[in-house]
Amino acid sequence: MSATTVDRNALNFSGGPGVLPARVLAETQQAIASVPGVGLSILGISHRSDWFAGLIEQIERDLRALLDLPDSYGVLLLQGGATLQFSMVPMLLLRGSGRTAEYLRTGYWSAKSIVPARLEGEVRVLWDGEAQGFRRLPMVDELEYSPEAAYLHYVSNETVEGLQFHCVPGRDGVRRVCDMSSDFLSRPIDIERFDLIYAHAQKNLGPAGVTLVIIRRALLEQVPPGIPEILDYRAHLQARSVYNTPPVLAIYVVSRVLRWLREDIGGLERMGALNRCKAECLYGVIDCYPDIYEGWARPLDRSWMNVVFRLKRPEWEAEFLDRAEQAGFSGLKGHRALGGVRASLYNGLSLQAVERLAKFMIDFARHGI
Structure with a gap:
């Protein structure tokens, strides 16, 4: 698996199928060849x-x-x-x-x-x-x-x-x-x-x-x-x-x-705390730049899993998605029923990946328009 492939997996914000943890990808790759202790491919068991x-x-x-x-x-x-x-x-x-x-x-x-x-x-x-x-x-x-x-x-x-x-x-x-x-x-x-x-x-x-x-x-x-x-x-x-x-x-x-x-x-308490931290990271950027970004959901009801937002102008949105793709981010285009931008922060997505997207959003708000 190349470094480029690993990086693309790590920056996958798709609404589904969602990103899987690196450990799980590696174990699955091994199992496709041969399940440890079994000696057969998982595809043939x-x-x-x-x-x-x-x-x-x-x-x-x-x-x-x-x-x-x-x-x-x-x-x-x-x-x-x-x-x-x-x-x-x-x-x-x-x-x-x-x-x-x-x-x-x-x-x-x-x-x-x-x-x-x-x-x-x-x-x-x-x-x-x-x-x-x-x-x-x-x-x-x-x-x-x-x-x-x-x-x-x-x-x-x-x-x-x-x-x-x-x-x-x-x-x-x-x-x-x-x-x-x-x-x-x-x-x-x-x-x-x-x-x-x-x-x-x-x-x-x-x-x-x-x-x-x-x-x-x-x-x-x-x-x-x-x-x-x-x-x-x-x-x-x-x-x-x-x-x-x-x-x-x-x-x-x-x-x-x-x-x-x-x-x-270490369990769901820690998973929940991490997911809340990831969501707050992105919502903080959206709220900090209201002239650029507009969150879809009422703040009280914001999802920790799917951060949905729009840019203030359609042309900015197209430019944002294009530049994000060039920067290695995947899956940010909003659902066909709604449009806009959607960053899905499922369990397998790391805090580091979210912080990279937050930095990209800040840079875009300051210098990209």
Whole structure:
């Protein structure tokens, strides 16, 4: 691997797939040639092997240690991304319940989750931020939760708009479902306040192809009839996440990321502190140069994972992105739905990389226009 390649990986601010730690890249490169202790390429190891069963068990142990996750929750490694969970969740919790599910529509991805839910039953959108351009999240006094709701669903971090909940919405006693695809394991959470969490891997956990689900086992005591077995969480729990052929390589990378989080970072408290530091580094530049940069999200709701901003003039924005690419930065162009600039600061991105981008932004503001 050349120095140029390493540098480009280190400066990858893509919204997804996100950057992976250097240690994980090196271990994956080794595994593609030959998994230590196995002697086979990870691309040729059977998902029915004892080695792979042990890998699944190791992932679960590491997750339980990181989250202090009790046995009352099951851990699943599924496929289909968060998009499939948009359907699997209401199939389980809404279909035939005669109750209403409550959703928060706070951005691009939470909006997409509502359409499949409506195929399974009644949905009430408690709050919709579209009229305000998805620039902020709801305040506590703007939400009136029903104690009779089937569940509350929300997205903890909206990657497109750079919005993140820094508290846990909802009413304790009502099932709480959260799409944590872009901030799972980025900071500590009180796991027992959630009944179901899902997160696709390609932000903080690994490459695309695997989706992690944490589900309270009590939810599976009454499952509506007629759910195809492959969409039934019980079938996947019984099969230990090997109901059908799983993405072995992607799961292996997830295992390496979890080990990196435990051994190199030291857990979620330290990961959260580092991620907050990275975000404050960039927001500080944006706030220091208001004539050049304009942050998208209300400061109270700014994401630690996705720093979204615009430059005051379109021509400045094009010049900024062009110069950033020349300087070795990747993935800074904003999502196609919103445009602008987006710097994604997922777990694998180092503080040093963020500081380099901050310096680039300062130099551009002072001398680049």
